[in-house]
Amino acid sequence: MRSKSKTLLWQKITLHAVLTPLAIIWLFPLWVMFVFSTMPDYGIFSPDIVLIPSTNFIENFKNLQADTDFLRAMFISIAVAVIYTILSVFLTSMAGWALARYRFAGKPFVIAIILGTITLPFAVVVIPQFIMVAREFKLANTWIALIVPPLFNSLGVLFMRQSFSMMPGELFDAARVEGVKEWQIFLRVALPLARPTMAALAIILFLASWNNYLWPLLINSRPGMMTAPVALGTLIGLTKVSWGGIMAGAVLLTAPILVIFVLLQRHFIAGITAGAVK
Amino acid sequence: MCFKFLSASVSLALLAVTPASAQSDTVTIWSWNVAASALKSTLEGFNKKYPDIKVTVHDLGNDQVFDKTLAACAAGGDGLPDIVTVENFEAELFWSRFPDCFTDLTALGYTSEKQALFPDFKRTELEMDGIAYAAPWDSGPVAVFYRRDFYEKAGVDPATIKNWDDFIAAGKKVMAANPGTVMAQADFNGDSEWFRMIANEQGCGYFSTDGQSITINQPACVATLEKIKEMKDAGIITAAIWDEKIQANTAGKAASQMYGAWYEGTIRSGSPDLSGKWGVYPMPSLTEDGPHAANLGGSSLAISSVSENKEAAWKFIDYALTTNEGQVTMLKSFGLVPSLLSAIDDPFVKEPQPYWGGQTIWSDILATLPKIVPSRGTPFQSDADAIYMATQTKYFAGGYPDAKAALDDAAKQIETATGLPLAE
Amino acid sequence: MPSRNRVAYAFLAPYLLIFATFWVWPIISSFLLSFQNTRVNPWRFQPSLNWGRLVADPAFYNALYNTLIILVIQVPVMIALATVMAVLLNSPLLKARPLYRFAFFAPVVVGEVAYAAVFRLMFSADFGIINKLITSIGFAPVSWFDNATAAMILIIIAVTWRWAGYNAIIILAGLQSIPGDVYEAATLDRVSKRQQFLHITLPLLKPIILFCAVLSVIGTMQLFTEPFLITNRGGPGGGTETLGLLLYRQGFTSLNFGYASAIAYTIAALAIAISLLNLWVAREPK
Numbered sequence: 008m009r010s011k012s013k014t015l016l017w018q019k020i021t022l023h024a025v026l027t028p029l030a031i032i033w034l035f036p037l038w039v040m041f042v043f044s045t046m047p048d049y050g051i052f053s054p055d056i057v058l059i060p061s062t063n064f065i066e067n068f069k070n071l072q073a074d075t076d077f078l079r080a081m082f083i084s085i086a087v088a089v090i091y092t093i094l095s096v097f098l099t100s101m102a103g104w105a106l107a108r109y110r111f112a113g114k115p116f117v118i119a120i121i122l123g124t125i126t127l128p129f130a131v132v133v134i135p136q137f138i139m140v141a142r143e144f145k146l147a148n149t150w151i152a153l154i155v156p157p158l159f160n161s162l163g164v165l166f167m168r169q170s171f172s173m174m175p176g177e178l179f180d181a182a183r184v185e186g187v188k189e190w191q192i193f194l195r196v197a198l199p200l201a202r203p204t205m206a207a208l209a210i211i212l213f214l215a216s217w218n219n220y221l222w223p224l225l226i227n228s229r230p231g232m233m234t235a236p237v238a239l240g241t242l243i244g245l246t247k248v249s250w251g252g253i254m255a256g257a258v259l260l261t262a263p264i265l266v267i268f269v270l271l272q273r274h275f276i277a278g279i280t281a282g283a284v285k
Numbered sequence: 286m287c288f289k290f291l292s293a294s295v296s297l298a299l300l301a302v303t304p305a306s307a308q309s310d311t312v313t314i315w316s317w318n319v320a321a322s323a324l325k326s327t328l329e330g331f332n333k334k335y336p337d338i339k340v341t342v343h344d345l346g347n348d349q350v351f352d353k354t355l356a357a358c359a360a361g362g363d364g365l366p367d368i369v370t371v372e373n374f375e376a377e378l379f380w381s382r383f384p385d386c387f388t389d390l391t392a393l394g395y396t397s398e399k400q401a402l403f404p405d406f407k408r409t410e411l412e413m414d415g416i417a418y419a420a421p422w423d424s425g426p427v428a429v430f431y432r433r434d435f436y437e438k439a440g441v442d443p444a445t446i447k448n449w450d451d452f453i454a455a456g457k458k459v460m461a462a463n464p465g466t467v468m469a470q471a472d473f474n475g476d477s478e479w480f481r482m483i484a485n486e487q488g489c490g491y492f493s494t495d496g497q498s499i500t501i502n503q504p505a506c507v508a509t510l511e512k513i514k515e516m517k518d519a520g521i522i523t524a525a526i527w528d529e530k531i532q533a534n535t536a537g538k539a540a541s542q543m544y545g546a547w548y549e550g551t552i553r554s555g556s557p558d559l560s561g562k563w564g565v566y567p568m569p570s571l572t573e574d575g576p577h578a579a580n581l582g583g584s585s586l587a588i589s590s591v592s593e594n595k596e597a598a599w600k601f602i603d604y605a606l607t608t609n610e611g612q613v614t615m616l617k618s619f620g621l622v623p624s625l626l627s628a629i630d631d632p633f634v635k636e637p638q639p640y641w642g643g644q645t646i647w648s649d650i651l652a653t654l655p656k657i658v659p660s661r662g663t664p665f666q667s668d669a670d671a672i673y674m675a676t677q678t679k680y681f682a683g684g685y686p687d688a689k690a691a692l693d694d695a696a697k698q699i700e701t702a703t704g705l706p707l708a709e
Numbered sequence: 710m711p712s713r714n715r716v717a718y719a720f721l722a723p724y725l726l727i728f729a730t731f732w733v734w735p736i737i738s739s740f741l742l743s744f745q746n747t748r749v750n751p752w753r754f755q756p757s758l759n760w761g762r763l764v765a766d767p768a769f770y771n772a773l774y775n776t777l778i779i780l781v782i783q784v785p786v787m788i789a790l791a792t793v794m795a796v797l798l799n800s801p802l803l804k805a806r807p808l809y810r811f812a813f814f815a816p817v818v819v820g821e822v823a824y825a826a827v828f829r830l831m832f833s834a835d836f837g838i839i840n841k842l843i844t845s846i847g848f849a850p851v852s853w854f855d856n857a858t859a860a861m862i863l864i865i866i867a868v869t870w871r872w873a874g875y876n877a878i879i880i881l882a883g884l885q886s887i888p889g890d891v892y893e894a895a896t897l898d899r900v901s902k903r904q905q906f907l908h909i910t911l912p913l914l915k916p917i918i919l920f921c922a923v924l925s926v927i928g929t930m931q932l933f934t935e936p937f938l939i940t941n942r943g944g945p946g947g948g949t950e951t952l953g954l955l956l957y958r959q960g961f962t963s964l965n966f967g968y969a970s971a972i973a974y975t976i977a978a979l980a981i982a983i984s985l986l987n988l989w990v991a992r993e994p995k
Contacts, residue, residue, distance in 0.1 A: 022802055
């Protein structure tokens with residue numbers, strides 16, 4: 008008994024000895040970003056390495072807000088990301104469910120669309136897509152243009168399909184025998200089981216929307232409709248780069264999502280324990 | 286499927302927010318950072334003359350203005366403001382790909398007399414087949430910015446640096462007297478600025494002035510590349526990207542930097558503590574009595590063809606760019622160097638600048654404007670530039686026997702990429 | 710698996726509708742563009758122009774080479790690291806698990822502009838903290854942006870830092886979906902932890918790891934942000950120019966949509982081929 012607890016202790020020490028330096032390395036650039044956001048520009052480029060925050064954050068933020076209405080841009084980014092994530096998780100779950108759990112005519116065709124579009128670089132679709140959305144649909148500078156076209160997310164569908172195919176089929180067959188409708192099976196049986204996967208997918212989708220740059224840049228040219236990364240990008244140019252302002256904006260862009268992430272992490276764990284109990 | 290598609294579009298169209306239509310007396314401009322701030326600084330004077338015209342400057346990033354203008358032109362002009370800022374070296378891309386996206390300024394009052402107010406090198410890229418797509422704004426006459434204290438300590442008088450060999454000799458002295466410094470820095474990572482500056486000074490470029498043939502392997506260009514390698518091998522210039530140069534300036538590790546005159550504002554705002562320690566002198570030449578003028582960078586203003594207020598837009602451009610009042614306001618407020626030739630006669634230009642140790646840097650720099658040789662961007666600029674940079678990297682690493690072989694190879698690659706012939 | 714055409718398409722309808730409305734035409738249109746000369750007005754049908762240039766373009770082969778280097782070195786390293794992270798994070802012995810999880814996942818949320826700016830400052834040749842650390846242990850400073858090999862290593866470090874946590878999220882989700890009673894039974898049968906990992910965990914994780922590998926291959930084929938923002942548009946002299954960057958340069962800097970489309974479809978074809986190869990190598994033995 009004693010030797011076993013000793014082995015456990017050693018395992019514990021080794022585990023932490025490996026993970027702790029790795030975690031420090033991983034957090035280091037973020038710490039640097041935070042420190043720089045609190046320093047004036049000339050401090051960032053001073054020859055000394057400073058790793059202790061200074062007091063210039065408010066000043067940097069004021070410069071940022073004076074250059075571009077960053078708070079409004081933050082609001083738009085948050086709203087777009089929330090709406091997009093909810094819609095997208097639901098849509099990709101529906102599509103993933105259909106592909107995982109039914110045979111139907113034209114299935115290879117649908118799978119071909121999904122696999123084909125995953126590998127297609129967005130950069131080449133973007134010009135014709137922009138022309139279509141802006142000129143034919145007259146949707147430039149609208150919330151719809153920001154949210155709807157990116158809802159087509161093949162990766163999410165594959166992700167959900169994977170999750171649904173790993174579930175035991177007997178579960179759904181049993182429900183069918185009892186006469187439960189397909190919609191009900193999806194909503195009441197399959198979705199609750201897929202909660203861990205949905206949480207992971209939601210994080211990824213939220214991030215994708217939050218950090219999306221090229222499409223919002225092109226489609227929303229009106230300054231009042233800019234998202235936060237686009238607003239931040241306006242500070243980078245040839246003649247003057249305000250690093251302190253950019254770093255302050257970067258911290259503001261990163262901090263709320265880190266908070267959301269911490270909150271979702273709990274939901275994550277809760278979802279997993281709920282699944283384990285069955 | 287057809288019905289689904291149709292109903293989807295209809296419902297989406299119904300949900301769309303109708304964009305606010307522009308008022309007839311409003312002019313909107315897309316520009317960036319310092320340039321946008323400079324435009325805003327002219328509004329007070331402009332509105333004294335034209336109180337009815339409301340001008341709104343949208344400060345977007347440099348890349349964003351390019352991307353958005355490109356996308357909007359591809360979409361047939363939808364979403365463009367009345368006036369867009371275009372960088373000169375990218376300008377010809379726009380006119381050649383989307384000639385219908387912009388308005389001919391000659392029809393609005395940009396007469397040949399007004400055109401003659403600007404130097405030829407600024408107009409080359411903006412006028413094609415008698416159509417003026419944009420009016421010149423600022424330019425980047427090249428100068429060497431140097432640390433007075435470092436040079437003095439080494440006993441080097443910048444007035445004696447006439448050619449690049451003098452520069453190398455001076456560099457060795459300066460570096461010996463100031464340990465830990467380097468004479469100058471060049472971006473060998475993502476830019477070709479040293480080659481373009483010296484080649485332009487020597488009257489050579491990637492393409493001929495008419496834009497019809499490739500001239501990158503002409504003798505003047507070959508001599509330029511040889512001299513850059515000589516300076517690199519001598520250790521007096523080291524590689525540094527844009528931010529590394531700023532870091533070196535602030536930390537006192539660079540004795541000089543060569544750039545377009547717009548770098549003035551970067552040094553001044555980047556190192557406010559070093560006031561009085563910096564100075565400016567003209568770029569050295571390849572030969573004893575060779576030319577000392579070149580251009581790097583600079584922008585122009587164009588009016589979109591979808592603008593509903595072309596007359597008002599032109600009135601603003603006319604005020605901001607073709608009058609001393611407008612151009613010198615922008616020089617004063619944000620250090621944008623006027624392309625306007627008459628600006629050199631403005632009293633402000635002759636004033637000594639405290640940051641620059643009391644030197645009259647603006648009259649020194651502006652005096653080079655009329656001597657600058659045109660260097661054609663052409664629509665193939667970015668292809669040629671990428672090929673040049675790859676060749677330069679390979680040449681520095683010993684991948685070619687000499688500079689001639691390197692540039693011959695570059696010329697051949699540019700020929701393949703563009704379809705243009707090599708110059709005789 | 711029941712055959713239900715109507716039900717299946719009802720579930721797929723919103724998704725396919727968005728595809729039909731916003732994506733079908735742009736995809737077709739860009740394919741057609743690859744056969745056109747887009748550098749003249751009006752554009753002309755010239756099928757061999759762009760594809761002919763592609764097969765003879767040294768810049769294309771350079772970008773292909775750089776992309777394959779990242780594919781062969783960075784992707785396996787990152788997937789292995791992500792698996793290690795996920796497995797260690799899943800260990801019941803771990804204290805302060807949320808803290809570690811936070812550390813590894815945090816880089817994923819950082820926006821591109823901020824991430825690139827921080828890396829450029831950290832790896833700066835004269836003043837970057839990385840070179841300070843290197844010189845403090847007695848080595849010569851590295852010219853990260855000027856030397857092609859060093860620049861490539863920098864890109865590999867940056868991509869791994871940013872995306873290892875993303876893959877660990879996915880693998881961790883997979884790990885936690887393995888029912889605990891499988892391990893309980895194995896423990897009762899006195900199977901060692903190592904054996905459990907090799908014979909239970911890894912085989913069950915295989916589809917997820919494969920999924921991550923395919924994702925990373927696709928991501929690498931389109932890799933753009935890091936060499937664009939950190940090494941200054943693929944510098945030095947194209948030393949870190951990837952296929953994604955070449956595509957961007959042709960499409961958005963040279964405004965040559967036709968050639969850019971040809972490059973894009975080449976990237977897509979390569980990504981499909983490599984993904985299929987991946988799946989074929991890892992196929993279930995029959």
